[in-house]
Amino acid sequence: MAANSTEDKQNSGKSKFSDPFVSPDFYNIDDLLTGEQKLVRSSVRDFVKKEITPYIEEWSQKARFPYEIVKKFGETGAFGPTIPAEYGGGGLDYISYGLIMQEIERGDSGMRSTASVQGSLVMYPIFKFGSEEQRRKYLPKLAAGEWLGCFGLTEPDHGSNPGGMLTHFKDMGDHYLLNGSKMWISNAPKADLAVVWAKNEEGRIHGLIVERGMEGFSTPETHNKWSLRASTTGELVFDNVKVPKENLLPGKSGLGAPLMCLDSARYGISWGALGAAMDCYDSARRYSLERIQFDKPIASFQLVQKKLAEMLTEITKAQLICWRLGKLMDEGKATTQQISLAKRNNVAMALDVAREARQIHGAMGITGDYPVMRHMMNLESVVTYEGTHDIHLLILGNEITGIPAFK
Numbered sequence: 350m351a352a353n354s355t356e357d358k359q360n361s362g363k364s365k366f367s368d369p370f371v372s373p374d375f376y377n378i379d380d381l382l383t384g385e386q387k388l389v390r391s392s393v394r395d396f397v398k399k400e401i402t403p404y405i406e407e408w409s410q411k412a413r414f415p416y417e418i419v420k421k422f423g424e425t426g427a428f429g430p431t432i433p434a435e436y437g438g439g440g441l442d443y444i445s446y447g448l449i450m451q452e453i454e455r456g457d458s459g460m461r462s463t464a465s466v467q468g469s470l471v472m473y474p475i476f477k478f479g480s481e482e483q484r485r486k487y488l489p490k491l492a493a494g495e496w497l498g499c500f501g502l503t504e505p506d507h508g509s510n511p512g513g514m515l516t517h518f519k520d521m522g523d524h525y526l527l528n529g530s531k532m533w534i535s536n537a538p539k540a541d542l543a544v545v546w547a548k549n550e551e552g553r554i555h556g557l558i559v560e561r562g563m564e565g566f567s568t569p570e571t572h573n574k575w576s577l578r579a580s581t582t583g584e585l586v587f588d589n590v591k592v593p594k595e596n597l598l599p600g601k602s603g604l605g606a607p608l609m610c611l612d613s614a615r616y617g618i619s620w621g622a623l624g625a626a627m628d629c630y631d632s633a634r635r636y637s638l639e640r641i642q643f644d645k646p647i648a649s650f651q652l653v654q655k656k657l658a659e660m661l662t663e664i665t666k667a668q669l670i671c672w673r674l675g676k677l678m679d680e681g682k683a684t685t686q687q688i689s690l691a692k693r694n695n696v697a698m699a700l701d702v703a704r705e706a707r708q709i710h711g712a713m714g715i716t717g718d719y720p721v722m723r724h725m726m727n728l729e730s731v732v733t734y735e736g737t738h739d740i741h742l743l744i745l746g747n748e749i750t751g752i753p754a755f756k
């Protein structure tokens with residue numbers, strides 16, 4: 350192993366990167382949080398400062414998914430925070446869940462992807478639609494990070510329109526026979542199991558738990574991404590896979606089942622994007638005070654102040670959206686459309702903040718010495734996955750007018 354590599358630094362516990370992040374809180378939103386929520390946030394913030402920020406640039410530059418983070422996420426309670434403790438989850442409220450996603454994505458969107466897929470897209474459907482046996486078999490191991498899961502909805506020819514999926518299964522009497530493929534699946538190459546959405550012979554969508562090692566099931570990795578480089582992405586290929594009947598999720602069928610999971614994940618992304626924006630803003634603020642041009646810190650120029658003031662304004666608005674949406678989630682009142690508004694607004698806001706922050710850093714902004722370019726590239730995936738920016742606009746358009754404009 351080359352001297353000074355990430356592995357060396359991890360082993361010695363040292364890194365050249367320090368993490369001076371200070372969280373913006375212009376409207377005293379902390380006053381709205383409970384003691385427990387603040388405790389959860391500070392413990393995850395400490396975790397990110399110790400386990401993610403010192404290494405993330407190198408993982409991203411080398412496109413390395415740090416598999417060892419899975420167990421560490423389990424130990425820190427990042428997987429399934431809202432799942433009841435009897436199944437290994439955190440038994441926490443939705444604002445705590447949001448704060449966990451905010452802190453992790455402050456570190457990196459790809460790391461948040463790993464955690465939100467495991468919690469919202471794998472543990473949630475098993476908890477919500479699974480049998481008691483399935484809950485007891487899978488949830489504690491997923492919560493602890495002993496197993497990693499993935500969620501297979503998107504197909505090569507069906508992204509925004511998952512209802513058109515071709516992956517299907519046949520009832521063979523004592524098992525199901527699964528055929529088809531999924532694409533762009535986060536965690537897939539390293540996953541121990543996949544929650545897969547497929548049509549039965551009547552064309553009805555069901556969730557199936559497919560385990561690594563089942564004959565005919567493979568997970569080829571997707572290479573050459575410019576975004577989410579520390580997250581692992583792949584395909585799911587099913588070639589006459591015999592799936593035991595007890596692996597079908599019995600609690601709900603139809604497209605509404607995966608869309609319910611997406612509500613939970615999109616909610617987490619709203620908070621996560623906020624974390625990425627906060628990191629970019631904080632880096633730009635500090636850099637602008639230190640960088641001297643024309644004998645003055647660049648922070649003294651009105652155009653730089655305009656950028657910073659607008660970033661802080663948008664971050665503050667997004668913080669208020671997240672907090673209110675979290676309350677609605679906890680009361681069981683949040684609608685899909687409210688979640689769409691938050692995901693769409695906050696991810697677009699974070700992308701704008703990242704691009705402005707990149708400009709404030711000048712040439713330094715394109716290097717891995719600062720986190721902004723990495724966040725910016727990551728957010729190009731976040732604005733597309735879990736429903737593109739325009740699909741969320743159409744979800745809102747449908748809500749406002751009652752007219753679906755998807756088709």
Ligand code: TGC
Nearest residue numbers: 462465502508509511512535604605608609685734735736
């Ligand atoms: P539509 O006709 O609107 O709905 C079909 C059925 O589903 C019901 N439904 C819901 N049920 C529960 N919860 C929800 N949120 C629901 N939304 C809809 C609906 O009532 C209907 O039920 P029924 O009984 O009448 O059949 O469906 P549509 O085919 O017109 O599609 C609507 C559309 C386009 C909004 C939807 O398909 C969509 O959201 N498309 C975007 C696809 C998407 O977001 N994919 C994400 C894949 S996973 C991912 O990206 C993970 S990235 C993870 C990471 O790394 O962090």
Ligand code: FAD
Nearest residue numbers: 500501502503508509533534535730734735736737739755
């Ligand atoms: P398309 O649906 O082909 O859309 C292309 C363009 O057309 C977009 O701009 C879109 O807004 C626009 N468009 C499409 N339909 C309409 C319309 N009706 N009206 C107007 N414009 C429209 N999926 C999973 O199932 N599991 C995962 O874990 C997962 N992880 C991912 C990780 C990464 C890094 C990425 C990039 C994607 C991941 N996805 C995952 C897939 C993701 O959800 C899809 O990419 C997304 O839903 C969009 O589908 P698409 O890429 O096929 O784009």
